[in-house]
Amino acid sequence: MTRSAKPALIVGACLLAFLLMDHPVLAEAAGTAGQTSSQYPWWLWPVLLLVVTFVMGVAAVLGGVGGGVLFVPIISGFFPFHLDFVRGAGLLVALAGALAAGPGLLKMNLASLRLAMPVALIASTFSIVGAMIGLALPTKYVQIALGVTILGICALMLTAKKSELPDVPRADRLSSVLGIYGVYQEATTGQIIDWKIHRTWQGLLLFVAIGIMAGMFGLGAGWANVPVLNLLMGAPLKISVATSKFLLSITDTSAAWIYMNNGCVIPLIVVPSLVGIMLGSFVGVRLLKVAKPTLVRWVVIGMLAFAGLKALQKGIFG
Amino acid sequence: MDELEKSLQARPEQILYANILEKGMLFGLILVLVTYVIYLTGLLKPYIPLQEVPGCWHMSVDKYLDHCQMHAGWAWLGMVGYGDFINFIGIALLAGVTVICFLAIVPVLWRQNDKLYALFALLEAVILGVAASGILGAGGH
Numbered sequence: 001m002t003r004s005a006k007p008a009l010i011v012g013a014c015l016l017a018f019l020l021m022d023h024p025v026l027a028e029a030a031g032t033a034g035q036t037s038s039q040y041p042w043w044l045w046p047v048l049l050l051v052v053t054f055v056m057g058v059a060a061v062l063g064g065v066g067g068g069v070l071f072v073p074i075i076s077g078f079f080p081f082h083l084d085f086v087r088g089a090g091l092l093v094a095l096a097g098a099l100a101a102g103p104g105l106l107k108m109n110l111a112s113l114r115l116a117m118p119v120a121l122i123a124s125t126f127s128i129v130g131a132m133i134g135l136a137l138p139t140k141y142v143q144i145a146l147g148v149t150i151l152g153i154c155a156l157m158l159t160a161k162k163s164e165l166p167d168v169p170r171a172d173r174l175s176s177v178l179g180i181y182g183v184y185q186e187a188t189t190g191q192i193i194d195w196k197i198h199r200t201w202q203g204l205l206l207f208v209a210i211g212i213m214a215g216m217f218g219l220g221a222g223w224a225n226v227p228v229l230n231l232l233m234g235a236p237l238k239i240s241v242a243t244s245k246f247l248l249s250i251t252d253t254s255a256a257w258i259y260m261n262n263g264c265v266i267p268l269i270v271v272p273s274l275v276g277i278m279l280g281s282f283v284g285v286r287l288l289k290v291a292k293p294t295l296v297r298w299v300v301i302g303m304l305a306f307a308g309l310k311a312l313q314k315g316i317f318g
Numbered sequence: 319m320d321e322l323e324k325s326l327q328a329r330p331e332q333i334l335y336a337n338i339l340e341k342g343m344l345f346g347l348i349l350v351l352v353t354y355v356i357y358l359t360g361l362l363k364p365y366i367p368l369q370e371v372p373g374c375w376h377m378s379v380d381k382y383l384d385h386c387q388m389h390a391g392w393a394w395l396g397m398v399g400y401g402d403f404i405n406f407i408g409i410a411l412l413a414g415v416t417v418i419c420f421l422a423i424v425p426v427l428w429r430q431n432d433k434l435y436a437l438f439a440l441l442e443a444v445i446l447g448v449a450a451s452g453i454l455g456a457g458g459h
Contacts, residue, residue, distance in 0.1 A: 042369045080372070084379040092409065096347070099412060103340035109328040113335060117438045124442065128449050139378060178434070183325045192322065249339070250442065253416045257449040260406075260413065263383045263390040267405035268371050271354040 046272040049079070053093070053273045057280015062291050063300030065157075066248065067277040068094030068220030070300070073150045073307035076143075077314065081269055083139050083146075087218025088264030089273050091256040094220030096274050097281065098248035110242035115180050115197070115235065120247055122204055123211035123221070124254040130215025131258035143315030146217050150308030153223050154301050160227050168234035171196040184239065195236050203233040215255035220248050331423040331430075338422055342415030349408030362401035391452035417446045 053067075056074065060067045072090040076083050105111035134142055171181065181196040197203075206228050214221040225244035229235045235243065259265065328336070356362050366374065366386055374382050383390060397403040420443040427436035448454060 040372070042372055045372060081375045082378055082382070084382075085375055092412070096412060099339065099343040099346075099415070103336040103343065106332050106336035106339070107328060109326065109332070113329070113332040114435070117435060117442065121438060121442055121445070124445055124449075128445070128454065132454065135379070179432075183322075185326055192326075250416055250446075253413055254446055254449040256413050257446070257452075258454060260409070261391050261450075261452040261454075263379050263388065265406070265409060266371065266375055267354065267357060267402055267409075268368070269375065270409065271350060271405065274350065 042268075045079075046268055049075075049269065050272040050276040052078075053276030054280040054283075057277040057282075058284040058287060059280075059296060059300050059303070060277070061281050061284025062287060062296035065300060066094055066220035066222040066245075067097050067281065068218070068248075068252070069150075069153060069223055070304065070307075071273065071277070072218050073146065073304065073311050075273070076146070077307045077310035081266075083143060084135070084259075084262075084264045085266050085269055087134065088256070088259035089266075089270045090218035090220075091252045091259055092265070092270050093273050093277050094218075094248055095252040095256055096278065098220070098245055098252060100278065102246045102249045105242040105246055108242075109182070109184055110238055111246035112180070112182050112235075112239055112243050113246075114178070114182070115229070115239070115243050116247050116250070118178055118180075118204065119207050119229075119243075120250040123207045123214070123247065123251040126208050126211030127215035127251045127255040128258055130212035130217075131255040132215075133212070134216035134218075135258070135262055135264075140315045140318065142216065143311050145315075147308045147310075147312030147315055149213060149217060149219075150304055150311060154305045154308060156223060156227070157297070157301050157304075161231070162226075162237055163230060164237045165193065165195075166230065166234040166236070168196055168198050170198070172198045172200050174200040182239070184236075186238075193236060195239060197233040197235050199232055199234070203228050206232065211251060214251050215258065218255070218259070221251060222248060331426040331435075334426055335419045335423050338419045339415060342411065342418060346408050346411035346415060349411060350405065351408075353404045353408055357401040357405055360401065362399065362404055364402040365397060365400040366402060414450060417443050417450065420446070 052074070053071065056070045057067055060070055068090050071093050072086055075081065075089070076086040079086070081089075102111065106113065175181070175197045178200070180200070181194070183192060183194050185192055206224075210221045210224045210228065213219065213224070222241075222244045225247055226237075226240050229240035229244060230237050357364060358368075365388070374385060377385060379390075382388075394403045394406045398407060420439045424436050424439045424443075427433075427439060
């Protein structure tokens, strides 16, 4: 893709989001929340959620992001639900996706339980802290912070590099003590890859921040897990992606319980979202063969950028 | 070659964890879908009528609970006779299966003399258990 085409695509995606915003139901609902949403029949909302989250599920797979990171900014920006319920639903959506993928990834030995456990201890503890902070802060501040975070994720997606097999000359002392290493076979080449990690304590420290953000905003944190596991700690890309996906099933569990126990779960919002994202993901996996993932990725970045700006606008101007 | 094949396989505790996670996840998802159908079809009367839900979801959670006269935490257990609250059974199972997975691998790790990871697994189960217990309150908006 040419350099000039990328911004054009982002602008195109933003226009698409504006068109979505122009839909009379969503536009009114996003503007005047409660008064408007109760004017429409109750069944319209779960149906709309199902359709939007289905598209989101397809886009998430093709764009290489988790469903949760799209769900919270887009649904909170364009639907009449309070951010508390969107975050609760977002965590459950990300959790369901991680639970569905986890067993297969563990059995294939792509997700490493040994790598995930020390990381999960830190991330899940701090996602509880994040959830408590998120629920205690006034909504407008959370909305502003969410907008800034989403725009930061866009920047990360635009700039972060990936390394299939990072060079780790020798394992550091902490990872040796913890016995974090493994072997896997690269399916495409048949190559046997011995992997180990380094900079373990620095990585673990970053999971403090990742846990807090995941809990505070109800976002799945794959966007942050993968760069830390892969680029900083030196785990191979496939191990990082798989372990990150599995890790979400633990991190999101702890935060999801905090939201559940505070009453932030409305089944009429959660269940259609969960079904829509999962069905969309199934279709997305099949479309991967024919779609152009790079193009979709730019559309996803554009949608996220718009949703991030929308969150900022809601936080600042109400 | 046997040694190589062995090293490519997932460790026993990982397989056990995956098996429990798989069964719990499938059971939880089926339960979520079945209870949602019960809710939408009105087989069980909901606590908040379906047509009234859109009038509540724009409120902050504190106002919502107050408006609907509901309690947070595990109070839903006492209300599973209602169509909306029955949905929480499947959702709680999805959110709780990970605790079971960690508790299940503790003895396996202990038998392998991997006491550090057995402790990690136990600690993780405790952390998730504390989050699930509802003893950690959060401030209102």
